[in-house]
Amino acid sequence: MQLVVRVFAGLSDALGASTVTIDIHGETLTGAELKELLSRAYPAAGGLIRTAFIAKNQAYASDSDLLFVTDEIAVIPPVSGGQQEPALRSSVVDESLGLHRITTSPLTADEVSVKVADDEHGASLVFIGTTRRTTLGQRTVLLEYEAYVPMALKTLQQISDEIRSRWPGSLTAISHRIGTVPVGETSVVIAVSTPHRADCYEASRYAIERLKEIVPIWKKEVWEDGSQWKGPQSGPWNPMRTT
Known part of the structure; x- marks a missing residue:
């Protein structure tokens, strides 16, 4: 299965896109597992990924929350309150x-x-x-x-x-x-x-x-x-x- 993930700001710059697609086994994974997969796929951005938070259906989620392929998923780097996507x-x-x-x-x-x-x-x-x-x-x-x-x-x-x-x-x-x-x-x-x-x-x-x-x-x-x-x-x- 594939999970589509939105990324923003410095993380978007580091990954070279505003959305990325990650292959997963099954239909679910946790926020922590998603960050680990992203860190492996984009090791140069690992530090920023690890400090980011997951958003699930436009709300912050914990690293232990389950994410489904049908959810709207985003990885939120530290906010400052960027550049327009x-x-x-x-x-x-x-x-x-x-x-x-x-x-x-x-x-x-x-x-x-x-x-x-x-x-x-x-x-x-x-x-x-x-x-x-x-x-x-x-x-x-x-x-x-x-x-x-x-x-x-x-x-x-x-x-x-x-x-x-x-x-x-x-x-x-x-x-x-x-x-x-x-x-x-x-x-x-x-x-x-x-x-x-x-x-x-x-x-x-x-x-x-x-x-x-x-x-x-x-x-x-x-x-x-x-x-x-x-x-x-x-x-x-x-x-x-x-x-």
Whole structure:
């Protein structure tokens, strides 16, 4: 039997494709077995494969979970929150789920903040993430973002559900741009509104930190003299960590 696997960002670069096909014995295998097969087939990418997580039907799965040939399987390298996958580079992407949006179009704060307007809320905050000129002494030309779009939208919804559970009555809307984002332009807008301001500050910070932890969006920094995929900036990456 054959299992079709989607790969992204630096892993896609290393394997030379955005999808790979692996021969398996039978109709199932575990996530750990899939990573072992991939590591044998692509030994130069073994280190990145071993630190990746498996996604099964657009949700993170553990290494012990069974994967079936009928499942939608992806290998998710550490997210940063890349470069757009080859199939999307010349395409327009604009997909939404509830209050959340993934798009190749420019973003504005107003179009996101209006989604969380509520007469019962006394506080609202808008976080805007932009491409900065210099990072650790290196001059940035632009950023390129890639997303596993359907799963990214689901995990954005997960974040707003977590925020609503922690801060009852809150509303959260998140829009993220993919593709090329030049210096000074916006890559992400997060709008949060709550009945009280203290909750709003905390919920807004929670949203961006959680986005960088679990949403399958990758960032590639392009400099004047090179480029690099950026993984998590602090500590080991574990998108299945409970909050």
